Amino acid sequence: MKLSFSTLGCPNWDLHKIISSAAEMGFHAIELRGLLEDLDISRRPEFTSHLKETKSMLLKYGISVSAISISARFAVVDPAERREQFDEARRNMALAAELDAPVVRIYGGRIPKGYTLDAIMPILIRNLQEIGDEANDYGVILALETHDDWVDSRLCARLMREVNHPRIRVLWDLHHPYRIKGESPEETYANLAPYVVSIHVKDSIIDSQGKIKYVPLGEGNVPVKRMLELLLEGGYRGYATLEWEKRWHPDLLEPEIVFPQYVQKMREWLGKK
Secondary structure, three states, X not given: XXXXXXXXXXXXXXXXXXXXXHHHHOOOEEEEOOEOOEOOXXXXXXXXXXXXXXXXXXXXXXXXXXXXXXXXXXXXXXXXXXXXXXXXXXXXXXXXXXXXXOEEEEEOOOOOOOOOHHHHXXXXXXXXXXXXXXXXXXXXXXXXXXXXXXXXHHHHHHHHHHHOOOOEEEEEEOOHHHHHHOOOHHHHXXXXXXXXXXXXXXXXXXXXXXXXXXEOOOOOOOOHHHHHHHHHHOOOOOEEEEOOOOOOOOOOOOHHHHHHHHHHHHHHHHOOO
C-alpha cells in the first residue's frame, strides 16, 4: 500500500516544500487539495503557466500525484450551480490527466433543500453518469467520498450500483462511516469493497465536550488498522492518504510532526521497513 498525504494538512507550505518534504519523509505521493491561499489549484500558475516546471519537480523527487481532491458536488439541481460543479470537475480532470493522477475526488454533497433522498437520487445518478462519460476523455476516475449526506456505506453502494459507470467509484474516508454512522470496519468494507479506488486515513477521539478531535494515527480509537487489514486482504493496492485537516482546524499539530509519524506508524502496521 503506497503512502500519500493531502495538502490539506500543510496549508502554509509552497509546492517545493510539499514535494521535497514528501520525498524526505518517505511518502510515495501527494494528494492535491489546495495550495497556500487557494483551495482550487487548477488556476494557479504552478498548474497552468508553470505546469512543466511542476512536473519536472515531481519527477526530480520521485513523487507521484495520487489524486486531486476538489469541492465539486453532484447532488445539485439549479442549472447555474450544476454548470459550476461540472466546470470545476472538467478543469481538474484535465489537470489530473497532465499529472498522471489516477483519481479526482468529488462529493455527493448535501441533499438540496426541499428534496428527499429518493427525490434527489435520480438527479445525482444522471449527473454522475454524465460527468463519468466526460471522465473517459481524460482517463481518470471520479471517486465520490463517504462524506456529507453520503457517509452511510449502504447508501453509497446503492448509488454505485445504480450509477453503474466504470469511471465513478468511491473514496472511502476510513473515519467517517465509523465515527459518524457507527459502522464496523467489516460492515463498511463489505458494502464498499467493489468500488473503492482511494482511501483517506485519519484517527480521532471524542473529547470531554463530546466533540470529535483528530489525533495522530494510532493515538485515537478509530479501528484504522483493522480497516487497512481488510483492504489488503481484499487486494487493495492503491494509495493510503493521510488527510490531516489542518486547513480547517489550525490548532491541529504541525505537519512536520504528524506526517513523519504517519509514515512510521503505517510502516509498523504494514510490516514494512
